[in-house]
Amino acid sequence: MNPALEVSGLRKSYGGVPAVDGVSFRVDEGTIVGLLGPNGAGKTTTVSIICGLLPSEGGAVRIAGAALSGDTDPAKGRLGLVPQELALYEELPADDNLRFFGALQCLDGARLASRIDDVLRLTGLSDRRRDRVKTYSGGMKRRLNLAAGLLHDPDVLLLDEPTTGVDPQSRNAIFESLEALRDAGKAILYTTHYMEEAERLCDRIVIVDHGRVVADGTAEELGALLPRARVPELDAEARAAIDLLAARGIAVPALDGGKPRLEEVFLHLTGHALRDER
Amino acid sequence: MKQALAIVAHELKLFLSDRRSVIVGIVTPILLATFFGFLFSGAGKQDTAKIPVLVSDSDGSAVSRAVVAGLAADPLLAVTPATESAAREAVKRGKAAAAVLLPKGFGDSSVRAFFGAAKAPEIALLVDPSRATEAGLVRGLLSEKVFREASREAFGGSSGTKVLEESLRSMEANPAPATPERETLKQLLRDVTRWKESTKLGTDGAGATARGPGSSVPFTLKEEAVTARTGVTYNSYAHSFAGMGIQFLLFVALDFGIAFLLERQGGIWKRLRAAPLSRSSLLVGKALAGALVGLISVGATFAFGIVVLGIRIQGSVPGFLLLLVASALMASSFGLLLAALGKTPGATRGLSILAVLLLVMLGGGWVPAFVFPEWLRTVTLVLPTRWAIDGLDAVTWRGAGFVAGALPPAAVLVGYAALFLLVSRLRFRWTDG
Structure with missing residues (x-):
């Protein structure tokens, strides 16, 4: 399989304390890779460096073989980020939220409208698309958060603890959406604290601790440890x-x-x- | 640019969907501007509030009664008779702006003093120190009335005649050797006596000798409010709407800056930065959005003033619109500057509110800059708010044209907008790392 995302030797420190210390892994097309680690292990910092929110102090990130360069690199459009926080405007309807985030990804017109329909259908929110986000349940907001990251049909999806605080039904709906995306060939990096989620969803699991990768393999391979x-x-x-x-x-x-x-x-x-x- | 425009449209939607923002941005400036305009509307109206003054006349002479009557007849004063102690208490409690205490023997002494025959009597003027301007007006009016009534009595009243005769007799009886000055003064007194006899005035209805015209101020004052054109009256709301309009333009911008800081703390910032969006597009989009929302705020404020309170753009209408746009750009980039320099939303909000209030106060938004001391008028020219408010004053009620009234302040405001944007671009913390 072709690597959609390659991370090699990433380094980043805060005040001299290494947060990410030579992290390397890859996510192939059509696979879900779980990024696991205790609090402060360097997961969120790694995701932030991958999508350009933070500069690294060393190492490289390649999307389909090419390194990202600068804020406006069109290759950024191949990445979809679903942040840990609910990155939504609660006063606006789902439609308006998605229209805005789509425009930031340079989508417009019929293409934008069609993508909004697609992601709302995928996340089961089509019926509530005109309602203000503040009227949504926690699970619906999480699903919309996911939908916003999928709008521009990215090849690589970065999910930072996307199921925090959601009910089992919404969690299951998110899992089904992600499995459908994997089946469609998307590469997904899934950061989570929930081991059962990683076991159910992930084809491979990368465990990081103290900024280093301490294990990388399938659930069976890790079990053998x-x-x-x-x-x-x-x-x-x-x-x-x-x-x-x-x-x-x-x-x-x-x-x-x-x-x-x-x-x-x-x-x-x-x-x-x-x-x-x- | 498409992304920047998307940010503009999105921010506008956000503003309109938030009832609190609409109230802060539109309703509050209208209410405050209307209130301040009403407060300062006295200059253009006839029903100006009169200054409350108490008068204690311990003399009861013709002169003192005439002084009291003169004060009471003045349209600027509301005169009430009172005892000395009551007058003092009323001023102390802020019930009256001033109190005039006319001492016993005031009338006689004032006439004698007029010819230099006695020491001038002392009138006590009790004033409320918090109402210095009104007290100054009372002082001026009192001087005028006393001078007029004392001179009138000296040259036409019975006590004046008596004083003249006594003074002449005293000088003629003086055994000291004659000097040219004494002879001239004696001649003057004789001439005045002769003039009074030749213009004998008979008696008034009460049997007292009628009093002549006396001395008067050697001019009359025709007061004219200088406005844009003849026939155009000054509308005090024009200034208050300029001041409050700019103040709330800055508050709207402040809200924008704080919202930007809040975004920066949350996932939306990550989503913005993860998109293929340049930093300049992001800042320009935010600045244009802030300016547009600010323009809605200040536009709605002035629209209310124009439709409901009769504010008129007596000067250049394009100049007025240009100034609104330039002010909105300045305010919006000021909001971005706050977001760039601030660390947390809470800390930034507190300091920024203080900064906005100082900018507006020193810019002449609350009271016109012309009441400032000269040095402060000069110093405050470094503030963009001063240019914005003076510019709006110029094109509204002063009737200034586009080139002279609007262009210079608009250029200064756009310059400030560019400066604020540049500093924001340089100082903004794009990453936490």
């Missing part, structure tokens, strides 16, 4: 009991099945110490 000896084989009855406990929010990490959960891998790689935001 755990010491297997402590994971016992369980019969169907034991497995059902563990699932029942898990459904009630009680995790039994050492006994929860033959396949290690991503969260275990994550904690194994990044440790159990609490992290504060930088």
Whole structure:
């Protein structure tokens, strides 16, 4: 597969403290790559450098093989950003929000109208397109936030924790949208704290900590990083009991099945110490 | 440029969708400007509020009664008789701007003093220090009335005759050797006595000797309000609408600057910066949007003044429109400057409100700059608000033309807009890194 996004040796520090310290990974066409890490691991800084919000102190970002140069580089149009914050004008209807963000991406006329229809349909918001965003639920706002990042039909989509604070239905709708986009050949970099999201969606997972990549692979490949000896084989009855406990929010990490959960891998790689935001 | 225009259209939509912005930008300046205009409307109207003055006449002589009557007849004063203590208390409590205390023996002493035969009597004028302008007016009117009534009594009243005769007798009885000056003064007194006898005035209705015309101010004053053209009356709302219009233009711009800072803190800023959009397009779009919204604010304010309160553009209409556009550009780039120099929205808002109020106050927005001391009038010429307000005054009620009245201030305002934009472009923090 062709790499749609290549990040190599990115570096960035704040006041002498490295926030991103030689991060490298790639996202191929038609794949979703999860970017995981504890608070302050350098995920958001990495995403900000990729889309040109922050200058890097070293390394390179290539979109379809070409480096971005300057604010007005047309190649920026191949990137779609869905920020962690709700980047919407609450006083305006969804239509007006999308029209404005589309115009910033140099869309206009029939092309803009058609793209607005497409992204609203994809995110299930067509019926509420004329309502002010402030009347939307949290999940609807998140979906519109995603729609705004898709307007210009970018080849690479950067999602920074796009499901924060949404209900399961909206989360599922977002997942379905993203899976449809992957199937359409889009390259998606998905930053999240939620391990189960990464397990469900991502074809590959990159775990960063202290500004460095500490693991990069499929869920199975990452699972192999755990010491297997402590994971016992369980019969169907034991497995059902563990699932029942898990459904009630009680995790039994050492006994929860033959396949290690991503969260275990994550904690194994990044440790159990609490992290504060930088 | 398409992106910049999209920003303009979008900001306009945002402004109109926010009821608070519309109220701050349009309704408030209309209310304040109407209030200030009403407050300062006295100069052009007949029903000017009279200055409340209390008078205590402890003398009761013909002269003192005439002085009191003269003051009471003056259209600028509302005279009320009072005792000395009541008058003092009323001024202290701010119920009256001034009080005049005419002492016992005032009439006689003033006539004697007129011929240099006695020390001038002392009139106490009690004034409210917070109403110095009104007190000054009372002082002037009192001097005029006292001079007129004392001279009238001296040359025509019975006490004047008595004083003349006494003075002449006293001089003739003086054993000191004659000097040319004394002889001349004696001759003057004899001539005045003869003149009074030759113009004997009989008695008035009450049996008192009638009083002649006395001395009077050797001129009359014809007051004329100099406006754009003959027949055009000064409309005090024109200035207040210029002042308040500019003030709220700056407040709208301030709101824009703060909104920009808020955007900068959130995801919208990331979305703007992630788009293939140049920094100049972003700033120019924001500046044009701010100017357009400001123009709506100041335009609506003046439209209300024109339609409801009779403000007229007595000078150049294109000049007036040019000044509105130039002022809006200046204000909008000022808002961007605040966003460029400010760090957080909260801290920037506090300081910016103070800056706007100072700019408007010193620019002559609250009270016209002509009441400033000379040095302040000169110093405040560095402020863009001074040029904007003076320019609008010039093309509205002063009737100035395009070249003389509008072009110089418009050029200064556009210059300030360019300067603010340049500094914003240089100082804006485009990244947090």
